[in-house]
Amino acid sequence: MSKLQEQVINTFHYLHEHAEISWEESETTKYIASILKDNGCEVTTFDDCTGVIGAYGNFNSNLPVVAIRADMDALWQEVNGTFQPNHSCGHDAHMAMVLGLLWKLEENPSLKNNIAIKFIFQPAEEQGAGALKMVGKGGLDQVDYLFGIHLRPQEETAMGHATPVIIHGATTVYEVEITGHDAHAARPHLNVNAIEVIAEIVNLLGNIHLNPRIPYSAKMTNVHAGGKSTNIIPGHAIFAIDMRAQDNQVMDELEKKVEEILEAMHQLYDVKVAITHKEKIPAAETNREAIQIMEKAAVSVLGREHVDPPLITPGGDDFHFYTIKRPDLKATMLGLGCDLKPGLHHPNMTFNEKALMNGVAILYAAVKEVYGV
Structure with a gap:
């Protein structure tokens, strides 16, 4: 050597x-x-x-x-x-x-x-x-x-x-916060379950369709909801969405689709769903x-x-x-x-x-x- x-x-x-x-x-x-x-x-x-x-x-x-x-x-x-x-x-x-x-x-x-x-x-x-x-x-x-x-x-x-x-x-990461209030597990009608909102978001991310000739993906990579008590329905959660696209134009389209999903969750569940942090790297x-x-x-x-x-x-x-x-x-x-x-x-x-x-x-x-x- x-x-x-x-x-x-x-x-x-x-x-x-x-x-x-x-x-x-x-x-x-x-x-x-x-x-x-x-x-x-x-x-x-x-x-x-x-x-x-x-x-x-x-x-x-x-x-x-x-x-x-x-x-x-x-x-x-x-x-x-x-x-x-x-x-x-x-x-x-x-x-x-x-x-x-x-x-x-x-x-x-x-x-x-x-x-x-x-x-x-x-x-x-x-x-x-x-x-x-x-x-x-x-x-x-x-x-x-x-x-x-x-x-x-x-x-x-x-x-x-x-x-x-x-x-x-290109890579974009959104950190997102759902802001609501907790409820007793026996009374699910008294709040919006943040975990159910997240599940709906995961499902909708899988239904994004862009130009199939250019590789892209959007997936949830981090979730925090609830605490040590298992008899509480969490109203608050934070999560991260990682997006990938092979060119910058498709990334712009992908971001728009993800933001539309988050806005739809806000409208559907009447709960605040806000992007708290963004990181973006160009192709x-x-x-x-x-x-x-x-x-x-x-x-x-x-x-x-x-x-x-x-x-x-x-x-x-x-x-x-x-x-x-x-x-x-x-x-x-x-x-x-x-x-x-x-x-x-x-x-x-x-x-x-x-x-x-x-x-x-x-x-x-x-x-x-x-x-x-």
Whole structure:
């Protein structure tokens, strides 16, 4: 095992064992900032949020600026019976690979004067809010190219393979509250049962029909109603609805249908049904030049036969806010095959750690492709 590979794997394990959830990645920020400083980066952190940006290379020239983004946050998840921060989406691996790129650049100091790289370590991807925060903090100032990387499940991308672009769908989450009053279980005529309202909503979500040629879904993912007493009919409940659509137009239609259902429940049951919180992540907007650069890089590392076509997936990523806010940005996200199973967000997700160096090598090749070095 090379020294670089050992560094990357050890860093991955450290980050996995010290997972932090969205907006609480304070120790992760300090850890990353220290590594960036020790390896020649000008480092920027923030007083009002987590996240860190490192500038590496020559920014006093007309060189194009390449940004490399890694997401930092873990999920709050039950693992073996205990709720805890858990990196089941691979963000620990993404950080380790992006740091691996920095270390690989440091192994070749002659490159430093001929490149201009921004390392963006972004918080709160799982809440769909961190990318927008980094844009507001100037993370994309001067940036011409933006590259990301994400581990892929084995059913999407095989070990030793990669795809030069992940075409994520749009994601919207509504948190909804039903506000009523409780009643005795022997007197169901005295209130509206919030659980029955929720059941009706679940049924109606399954009856939404949009263009079948474009994948979409709407489903309830979280419900809280009632308390410890089993002889009370709950009038109050909170729940979440997760919506997915492969393009932004269909997502707009899906949101309208869901909102009509919620309004219908209000009218039918004469109970308040209100959306209390919304999270929305747009579908990918792709860039041909960035994809071609990443494809060449992947071919140079893995060989043509191991580079897959563009990957279309219903999953979402707030990476795409960067291109929504900066339409001129040349951006793509590399999908890395790594024998990941049973799947992303599974509490016991595992992958083949040997794939980490494939990610480092492809990102390095993409940087060299941009600068022709």
